[in-house]
Amino acid sequence: MDIPDDLSTGERIRALRESRGMSRPVLAQLCGRGPDWLKKIESGERELSNHTLLLRLAAALQISDLAVLTGRNDGATVTVPLGRLSHPGLPAIWSAVMNRSFATTPATGPVDPVLLQGRADQTWRLWHSSPRNRTEVGALLPELISDAEAAVRALDGDQRRAALGTLSDICRLTGQATAFVAPAELAWVVADRALSAAQDADQPAAIAASAWNLGNILRETAYPDEALRVVTEAAELIRPHLDNAPDDWHGVYGALQLHAAVTAAREGREGDAWRYWGKGDQVAKSLPASYIHPSTVFGRANVDFHAVSVATDLRKSSKALGLADDIDPDIMPSRERRARLWVEVARGHLQRGDRTAALHVMKLAHEIGAETVAYTPSARAIAADLWRSAPRAMRKEAGQLAEAVGVMTAG
The missing domain is CATH 1.25.40.10 (Tetratricopeptide repeat domain)
Structure with a gap:
């Protein structure tokens, strides 16, 4: 549908919702919120600044470009993941997690739960130390998941409980490494497996x-x-x-x-x-x-x-x-945590309208943890915002940052 340029985000949400024949309670439920919350958004009584909720609304309304929802169509296209962000390592991780129930063959060799935990600890250290943590950890996870599942099947008593604790640890790491890229069903399976393994381990x-x-x-x-x-x-x-x-x-x-x-x-x-x-x-x-x-x-x-x-x-x-x-x-x-700190600082600068400072610290965040920035929705939103509205003298740098984090740019 054609939406007038002068409509606010809330007015756009209402127009899109009504054009699709959706009631307010239905759309609100799809976003995990109540109808009163959505009513305040649509009326302008409440500002919608949460990027995750914006994406969730856009996905529920089947809008592929966030600019249709926000009205900000001035340079950067923020693609709405009607699934989620993609990463090449996800299919192998998905296979290792989702094929668990069919993996009934015994372990092929002796299983040492201490060595297994050591591998998990080492992979956690890699997650916190690598600027390409999703790619490097993602490459190790399929085998680590399969080996942990095999250890739980092969062991008993205290050794099995130790292996269950390690499996829980590995599932938590899997949740971290696939955040914002895994489909919902994988995220919930991994979270549930981490909790149930920890409970079984007591x-x-x-x-x-x-x-x-x-x-x-x-x-x-x-x-x-x-x-x-x-x-x-x-x-x-x-x-x-x-x-x-x-x-x-x-x-x-x-x-x-x-x-x-x-x-x-x-x-x-x-x-x-x-x-x-x-x-x-x-x-x-x-x-x-x-x-x-x-x-x-x-x-x-x-x-x-x-x-x-x-x-x-x-x-x-x-x-x-x-x-x-x-x-x-x-x-x-932790590189990952340091990068996220600078993203938070960039958010603070943007709240004050200081885009030059925000761009400077976002570049620091990207240098420290490139994949942390590229796969975090709030960081991507900042990069898109800076591309749209950075001072003219900084537009080139802002565009380079937007490209580096995967925000599609036009023109």
């Missing part, structure tokens, strides 16, 4: 870590209330076990608090967001200053990084940028 820390992973999927698919429930329940599950527990149990508990902080912030719940962040901060203070959780990278630096995210999600850009000024990013060993 490992409270693994159960809590799997809940953290499930919370990520729920939050990014626009189910914030469910995400918050999952991570807070998991935190309550593990909290009674923390006395005299290993540091990594405390690290998982702290990571759950930070997850809840960001989830609350994205919903505009400022008091709750800082309360959860404060709990994470207290956990970090109770651990050695150099402590880093091996998969969630919870520790002192990550708590400080999350303060920037919380402030940015609350649209407190001055506070976010002030907090970022006091951080030394190099103390964080």
Whole structure:
């Protein structure tokens, strides 16, 4: 349909919805929200700035170009993944995960759960250290998944429980490596397998870590209330076990608090967001200053990084940028997390209208973690925004960034 150029995003959503004969409750349900939320969006009472929700609305309305929804048709085409972003490593990972139920043959050789966990730990380190983490980790995951499944089938007793814990760990890594590229069914299968394997292993820390992973999927698919429930329940599950527990149990508990902080912030719940962040901060203070959780990278630096995210999600850009000024990013060993910090800083600069600064830090983010930027919707949205509206003197650089992260440019 032809949409007048002067319509707002909310008015466009309403026009497109009505042209397709969709009721407000139906469209809202497809986005995981209620009809009152959609009514406020359509009336202009509430601003729609969440990129994930914009994509979800566009997909539900079967719009392939986000500009049709936003009205911003001035240079960059942000393609709506009516499936998801694509990555060449996904088919092999999909096969390894989805063929699990048919893999009934026994392991071909001796299985050592300690060596299997060592491989999983090494792959997690690669995830956090490589600028091309999705590609390099994705190449290792199919064999790692298959070997972990074989170990669970071949072992019994304590060794089987250890292998189940490792399988849960590998499934969580699979969820990280395929975020935003896996179809929904794969994301849910992996999350469910991580949680069920942890429960079968009877490992409270693994159960809590799997809940953290499930919370990520729920939050990014626009189910914030469910995400918050999952991570807070998991935190309550593990909290009674923390006395005299290993540091990594405390690290998982702290990571759950930070997850809840960001989830609350994205919903505009400022008091709750800082309360959860404060709990994470207290956990970090109770651990050695150099402590880093091996998969969630919870520790002192990550708590400080999350303060920037919380402030940015609350649209407190001055506070976010002030907090970022006091951080030394190099103390964080995870490239992936450092790249995401700079994306958050870029968001803060954009909130203040400083596109020159936003472009500068986005280039830093891309240099640190190219695939983190290329496969994160919020980073792609920033790159597209900068291509459309960067100062004339910066247009060439903005275009190069948009191309590098896979945002299609015209002209």
